[in-house]
Amino acid sequence: MRRFDAADPSFASAFRDFLNEPRGSPSDVDAAVSAIIEGVRTGGLEAVLDYARRFDRAELTADTLRVTPQEIEAGVAACSSEVRESIAFAAGRIRDYHRRQRPADARFTDAAGVELGWRWTALESVGVYVPGARAAYPSTVLMNAVPAQVAGVDRIAMVTPPGRVEPAVLAAAHEAGVTEIWKLGGAYAVAALAYGAGPIRPVDKIVGPGNAYVTAAKRRLYGVVGIDALAGPSEIVVVATADNDPNWIAADLLSQAEHDPDAQSILITDDATFAAAVEQAVQRQLASLATREVAVAAWRDHGALVIAPLDSAPALVDLIAPEHVEFALDQPERLADRVRHAGAIFLGRHTPEAIGDYVAGSNHVLPTSRAARFSSGLSVYDFLKRTSIVRCDPAAFAILGPHTRVLAEAEGLPAHARSAALRLTSEIEQEGFGHAHAAE
Incomplete structure (x- = not known):
């Protein structure tokens, strides 16, 4: 487990290096x-x-x-x-x-x-x-x-x-x-x-x-x-203030650590004393966890405690682009509404990520490995296809056809141009097209 303090001059580079450490499949x-x-x-x-x-x-x-x-x-x-x-x-x-x-x-x-x-x-x-x-x-x-x-x-x-x-x-x-x-x-x-x-x-x-x-x-x-999607190891970020129960936050961090030795659990808080209390709670809970072997490896190798002003939390979350992020705060929307990159956001102290895994109703198949920057979780859209529908009557085609012909000729695609030109209602247009392309 790593500790980071945003007040440290080397924080930005050290934290980026941590996030870029490989997790997951071996090269073979x-x-x-x-x-x-x-x-x-x-x-x-x-x-x-x-x-x-x-x-x-x-x-x-x-x-x-x-x-x-x-x-x-x-x-x-x-x-x-x-x-x-x-x-x-x-x-x-x-x-x-x-x-x-x-x-x-x-x-x-x-x-x-x-x-x-x-x-x-x-x-x-x-x-x-x-x-x-x-x-x-x-x-x-x-x-x-x-x-x-x-x-x-x-x-x-x-x-x-x-x-x-x-x-x-x-x-x-x-x-x-x-x-x-x-x-x-x-x-x-x-x-x-x-x-x-x-x-x-x-x-x-x-x-x-x-x-x-x-x-x-x-x-x-x-x-x-x-x-x-290409699923990677599970991830959770918890943004929490010192007025939380350290045991609750520790359990939330371990809820993802127990999935996989390569899972990542990160706490962001503005209180170093609270961070230490959460770390102690994690160690206590690991001692009796049935999935201890997996969770210990994940927390040891990929866990992190980040001490930073709460106002910087949205930017840090966007940098991580995690699968799950919890805002265990009194007014979670104040920070959560500024987050752009996250698979799922859980608002408030009584909304642990675990309910999202099972019964909230939202989908728990979510982007990992920073893919939340460009993709979304599984949804009904993944099982649907959208087909475009277009219909022109002669009047509408008279408006679109000439522009189609011009653009097709500009791209060097004469068959496209002919397809439009032959349908144009003006005989002069069709005749002109024939003379212009007689050598083809």
Whole structure:
């Protein structure tokens, strides 16, 4: 864990160096993923089954690759009623939030008499990757599948690593209406969704977080399929004053540190004594945390305490461009409204990031690794396509056509120009075009 003081003359350069330290995949991941993808592309189902055997020690066949309806029903039944109730509660809030994002089709006629507009249509098929190595993630199922369902996607195919699929994951899939579930993990699962393999039909887009191999596979397969984003290690920034409970803030910092050894947790405060109290609380909580090994590594290697005037916090947050930022303040909007780069903003002391991971309703699939500078979290828009609509009648074309011809000729594209010129109502225009281009 690092300590930074904005009063130190070297603060700006030291803090930038800290933010630029590498977190995430080792350099040899991409080469390995490239070979796996090529294996699936050329070998299909046989390669997928071989990779399942090699990487996940799973003996699968074309008949056992898919989670059966009976297995889904059994998983739902094995899930406690308390967890099922919370899954339904979360799904309802996520569904409502994303329904409100649904955009409207539009048509209008402009001053030239041209009818313009756009139409939104859902993707035909989507693959959802659900991690399963470190823990069960029913929330990942909901956050990825429910918006797709709201958008109207026809087919949602879920993949999760082989082995026992946790009842909570199956209960979440059932709640989200997902019935196509494949026992696949890692890069070979992503490749199977992209190219298809035996009974697995290819999809149009792949969403959902995963490890470095999953992320590398999505990067390489972009263009073959659409992807949501390239997920990196989790991040949280907490901006807090000394009138907070240090234990609350410590727990918030560790809520992301426990995800991954490369996760990053940063406290920004204007009180050095409070920062020290939070650090002590972090150490106390780490001692009894079930995910201690992961959280200790993350806090040790990527955690930070920053002492700085609160008025400088928005600029620091923008520099970090974090996945999550909490403003644990009396009047959080005063600073939060000045933040441009953040995946999600949590306002006030009673709005920990954890509720955003589960039940707030907003999506927890968010940009990481400073990608909040140019991208947004997962939404219903990720499962929709916008198609432009244009219609000209003769009068409207008479206005647009000549300018189309001029610009096409300026770009050296005579067929474009002819396409416009032949439709112009003036015979003189058409005749002139013919003489001008007789040598073509």
